[in-house]
Amino acid sequence: MKELQKKAREVLNNNWKDRFSIPCANLYPFQWFWDSGLIAIGFAHFDMQKAEAEINTLLDAQWGNGFIPHIIFHTESDSYFPGPDFHCSNLHPEASKKYKSTGMTQPPVTGFVLENLYRISSDKKATLKFIETVIDKVYFNHEYFYKNRDPQDEGLIYIYHNWESGTDNSPIWDDIWKTMNSPEYTFERRDTTHVDASERPSKREYDHYLYIIEIAKENNYSDEKIAELSPFLVQDPLFNSVLIKSNESLIALYKLMGNNEDKIAQLQKWQTKSIKSFNDKLFDEELGAYIHYDLRNEKPIRYISSSSFSPWFANIPNKERAASMVKVMLDKFGGEHQYLCASFDPTSERFSPKKYWRGPVWINLNWILYNGLKQYGYNDIAERVKQDTISIIEKNGFYEYFDSRKEIHEHGNAGYGGNNFSWSAALLIDLLN
Numbered sequence: 001m002k003e004l005q006k007k008a009r010e011v012l013n014n015n016w017k018d019r020f021s022i023p024c025a026n027l028y029p030f031q032w033f034w035d036s037g038l039i040a041i042g043f044a045h046f047d048m049q050k051a052e053a054e055i056n057t058l059l060d061a062q063w064g065n066g067f068i069p070h071i072i073f074h075t076e077s078d079s080y081f082p083g084p085d086f087h088c089s090n091l092h093p094e095a096s097k098k099y100k101s102t103g104m105t106q107p108p109v110t111g112f113v114l115e116n117l118y119r120i121s122s123d124k125k126a127t128l129k130f131i132e133t134v135i136d137k138v139y140f141n142h143e144y145f146y147k148n149r150d151p152q153d154e155g156l157i158y159i160y161h162n163w164e165s166g167t168d169n170s171p172i173w174d175d176i177w178k179t180m181n182s183p184e185y186t187f188e189r190r191d192t193t194h195v196d197a198s199e200r201p202s203k204r205e206y207d208h209y210l211y212i213i214e215i216a217k218e219n220n221y222s223d224e225k226i227a228e229l230s231p232f233l234v235q236d237p238l239f240n241s242v243l244i245k246s247n248e249s250l251i252a253l254y255k256l257m258g259n260n261e262d263k264i265a266q267l268q269k270w271q272t273k274s275i276k277s278f279n280d281k282l283f284d285e286e287l288g289a290y291i292h293y294d295l296r297n298e299k300p301i302r303y304i305s306s307s308s309f310s311p312w313f314a315n316i317p318n319k320e321r322a323a324s325m326v327k328v329m330l331d332k333f334g335g336e337h338q339y340l341c342a343s344f345d346p347t348s349e350r351f352s353p354k355k356y357w358r359g360p361v362w363i364n365l366n367w368i369l370y371n372g373l374k375q376y377g378y379n380d381i382a383e384r385v386k387q388d389t390i391s392i393i394e395k396n397g398f399y400e401y402f403d404s405r406k407e408i409h410e411h412g413n414a415g416y417g418g419n420n421f422s423w424s425a426a427l428l429i430d431l432l433n
């Protein structure tokens with residue numbers, strides 16, 4: 001296990017670029033929001049300075065309205081499409097002047113990342129001092145969401161692009177693509193020069209991805225206009241669980257710091273409202289788990305993915321719901337031939353075990369599920385998620401995602417996408433400590 005830890009540290013150190021980390025070489029040559037946060041958790045175990053620098057750089061790219069972009073383009077790399085030329089025209093008037101960035105965001109992990117840095121730190125006083133210098137920026141980011149991304153004032157935040165979900169080409173979005181009449185663009189993909197096309201989204205999916213951004217650009221990334229016009233507008237259980245967990249962490253940290261009663265009271269207000277709406281609107285009694293809601297077409301999207309179980313992490317379900325989710329996970333995702341946890345329901349005809357977010361196991365989701373299950377006292381299943389995570393990395397290396405079918409791992413490589421992938425290394429370090 002020592003050897004694996006050593007390799008994980010090497011992956012992180014090799015992907016470190018002075019002030020931030022890339023997710024992996026070639027395929028993802030810039031800084032990504034949720035990658036960055038999760039990477040900091042790994043660094044915190046052996047190099048707190050890098051963990052802090054990672055977060056400082058991320059927050060330095062925050063816009064004037066509190067928004068944090070999903071990609072910060074620190075360099076002009078041409079190994080990625082769509083790069084800065086595509087994203088950065090017509091940016092919002094409050095966009096960062098200092099960094100080029102996209103105009104979409106990602107699951108807001110920063111709040112719970114800060115709490116994890118504090119948990120891991122061996123010098124709690126110094127770490128709390130660091131947290132004091134950045135925490136208000138994270139609060140400001142949450143305020144941005146509640147003020148600008150919740151048009152019906154429900155306490156549930158919308159995402160306007162599948163890239164905001166983090167689960168880019170999940171089958172969850174398939175029915176939304178059918179409602180759109182996206183043009184056929186001509187462009188040169190770069191991802192498929194680094195990774196086998198069978199492991200990546202299709203050309204037609206990319207047309208949809210670009211079309212939504214074109215609409216946002218025509219409207220200078222105005223949140224109001226996007227809420228009115230974007231064909232993709234979704235309340236995502238993973239995104240909202242991450243935000244709610246981060247709210248919980250901010251409350252805990254502000255309490256530790258003292259003297260922040262107003263912010264704590266506001267965060268608690270958001271929590272009460274969000275958790276209630278989340279339970280009222282996103283739990284599907286028949287399916288026994290949480291699902292996505294299509295806000296543009298006003299209908300639930302009734303499929304189960306690994307995102308359906310993320311509410312454990314944010315302490316959202318009551319005991320009965322938590323138990324029903326465990327049953328669904330074990331019945332559908334947890335057969336003896338499966339590693340936990342496939343990103344999409346393996347019993348669905350939409351399951352595709354090699355294709356990015358349409359089936360493979362992802363380490364970030366496993367880490368979220370492991371911690372969520374532990375919070376509810378499901379220690380045995382949590383342990384299985386942890387051991388499965390260690391096994392697939394030990395067998396294949398630090399890939400971006402992995403086949404969930406055990407037999408595939410017996411016949412050679414079953415790791416897909418980018419290799420030497422930062423958050424796979426970072427979160428393994430955390431699981432092993």
Ligand code: DGY
Nearest residue numbers: 032070081163168191
């Ligand atoms: C990609 O390029 O696949 C990224 O996930 C977008 O954020």
